Amino acid sequence: MSQRIVIAGGGYVGLYTALKLQHRLRRGEAEVTVVNPENFMVYRPLLPEVASGTLEPRHAVVPLRAVLKGTRFVAGRLTGVDAERNVATVAPYAGPELNLEYDELVLGLGAMAKLMPVPGLAECGIGFNSLAEAVYLRDHVLRRLEIASATADPELRRRALTFVFVGGGYTGVEALAELQDMAVDVLAGYPEIDPAEMRWVLVEALDRILTTVSEDLAERAMTELGGRGIDIRLGTQLESAEGGELHLSDGTKFQADTLVWVAGTRPQALIGELGLPTDERGRLAVDPTMRVHGTRNIWAAGDCAAVPDEGGGVSPPTAQHAVRQAEQLGENLVADLRGRQALPFRYRGRGEFVTLGKNKAVGEVFGRKLDGSLAWAARRAYYATQIPTWNRTIRVLGDWLVGMPYGHDVVDLGSREQPRGAFEEAAGHR
Known part of the structure; x- marks a missing residue:
């Protein structure tokens, strides 16, 4: 009887672990099931460019069903794990819960926004962790420009043209930089607005931005x-x-x-409800092979796990680390199935890039620091080749090549948030 491997999560860990198994497993050796609420993986380094409109949203995602040939996909959300009975409980889109029996379970549930008890934040704020949020923010910024250009009320105008980002890490800096660059670029179509009227604010609790890159690189971004x-x-x-x-x-x-x-992320709330060991930050506690402490057949990696690194600390929550963790995890699953010893995760980052808008970026590759157009081009080349499948690579390159000679679009598609609006209006005038 073939072994049953269940992978909960369709992000970096889920996709790349499944891809590794797809290439390494022998025919009939194991049945692999991937569980994820959405049938795609979001390639998160490209979200800032989705927000600025330089990349088509569909091209920043990888369709799981199309890529994972021979792997069963279940559109649903993991709701519980019975480690004694080796059963994972999944809530699908509709209908009763599913009980998936497993011989090996991989938890790659990712992270969610870490909200602080700030009055009004839940009602007024928006995150930047998903494709939907990136697309929404682009339309939202363009809608503020429309509001400001059409009103004579100075208070309403100031409010519409004030954009605040809280958090000076990768996500905050890249999202703000791309959206500000887009807004400035499209102002030619808004003669009613003086560029000086726009106010962009970055709020950071620490004494520097981009704490995961060198101080020199962070200073270049600040400048x-x-x-x-x-x-x-x-x-x-x-x-x-x-x-x-x-x-x-x-x-x-x-x-x-x-x-x-x-301003940071934390593991999904479900992690604390599974009855598995966690660290002080709520991440699953795993050994260097990424096996959850105290278990024989449960593994975890990515943002939801505290994966040890070579220096005695914990691997940083970056895309390149998550991908390498997943690839090693796939190898460890195959080794475990075949009675061999699992190997510890070891990886040293190749470098970092931070996009700051069109033709603007900073980066560090193998100790060499880059900025401006060179860093921007190197970043694009790197991510275009790293996104899974040549299909996606060609689509991403196509978007970038077509968009390079032209400015940003000023089309606000915010009405898609209420797709039944016109129908309901018509129904109200019968």
């Missing part, structure tokens, strides 16, 4: 953003956002229609 008029508040926290009025810890108060919360 680029500051030169574009972006207001960077270091050592500052958001204290309140009730009613859209933002109160910062440095005493500043102002109104803003746009509040993007990108």
Whole structure:
């Protein structure tokens, strides 16, 4: 009887572990099932360019069913694990829960936004962790420009043209930089708006941005953003956002229609409910082979797990580390099935890139620091070749090549959030 491998999560860990098994397993050796609420994996490094409109949203995702040949896919959400009976419980889109029996279970559930108890944040803020949020933010920013260009109310105008991002890590810096670059680029189509009226604010609690890259690289990014008029508040926290009025810890108060919360992530809430060991930050506790402590056949990697690194710490939550963890995890599953010893995860990062808009980026590759157009081109070349399948690579390159000679689109498709609006209006006038 073939072994049953269940993989919960369709992000980096789920996709790349399944791909490794797809290539390494012998015919009939194991049945692999991937469980994920959506039938695609989001290639997260490309989300900032989805938000700025330089990349088609569908091209920043990998369709799981099309890529994972011979792998069963279940569209649903993991709701529980019975480690004694080796059963994973899954809630599908509709109908009763499913009980999936497993011989090996992989948990790659990723992370969610880490919200602080800031009054008004849940009501006024938006994250930047999903494709939907990236697409929404683009339409939202363009809608603010439309509002500002059409109103004579100075207070409404100031509020619409104030954009605040809380969190100066990768996600916050890249999202703000791309969206600000887009907004400035499209202002030629809004003669009613003076570029100086737009206010872009980055709020960071620490004394520097981009703490996971070298200080020199972070300084280069600061210089680029500051030169574009972006207001960077270091050592500052958001204290309140009730009613859209933002109160910062440095005493500043102002109104803003746009509040993007990108101040860290935490493991999915379900992780703490599984009865498995976790660390002080709520991540699954695993050994160097990524096997969950105290278990024989449960493995975990990515943002939901504290995977040890060679230096005695924990692997950083980056895309390149998650991919390599997944590939090693796939090898370890095959080794375990064949009675061989699983190997520890070892990986040293190749470098980092931070996009700051069109033709603007900073990066560090094998110790060499890059900035400007060279870093921007190197980043694009790297990610285009790393996204799974040549199909996606060609689509991404096509978007970039077609868009290079032209500016950003000013089309606001926010009406897609209410696709039945026109129908309901017509029904109301029968």
